[in-house]
Amino acid sequence: MELNSIKPADGSKHAKRRVGRGIGSGLGKTAGRGHKGQKSRSGGYHKVGFEGGQMPLQRRLPKRGFKSLTLRFNAEITLSDLARLGLAEVDQLVLKQAGLINDLTRTVKVIQSGAITTAVKLSGVLATAGAKAAIEAAGGSVA
Structure with a gap:
């Protein structure tokens, strides 16, 4: 065995999905993001627990209990x-x-x-x- 002949095992590596590269690729045009909306935009997403402006669950529930750090x-x-x-x-x-x-x-x-x-x-x-x-x-x- 030589260092220049080492290869990864068959099937362990696969090509990364390349989106937005034409109709023939199957992932052209909208690149698998669907049409319009916040999730279709670059950088468009929401923080964890965001419920579209509705008061989120962690704020609807009452605070309860205390655990001492000491x-x-x-x-x-x-x-x-x-x-x-x-x-x-x-x-x-x-x-x-x-x-x-x-x-x-x-x-x-x-x-x-x-x-x-x-x-x-x-x-x-x-x-x-x-x-x-x-x-x-x-x-x-x-x-």
């Missing part, structure tokens, strides 16, 4: 997650290494779901009132 920086972990870790001291770095929170997380909060029996000291991690009471009842602390 939500992706917050994370929750449960009491049962803490118990499964089995560590005496827990901070954000430990939780990242354990795979309980991702790298984007800035704020971590412990929620009261499940139970904890071992004493755990939290630092740099928030807790709900119920979770804080459960941790302190087990002999731990929330800093």
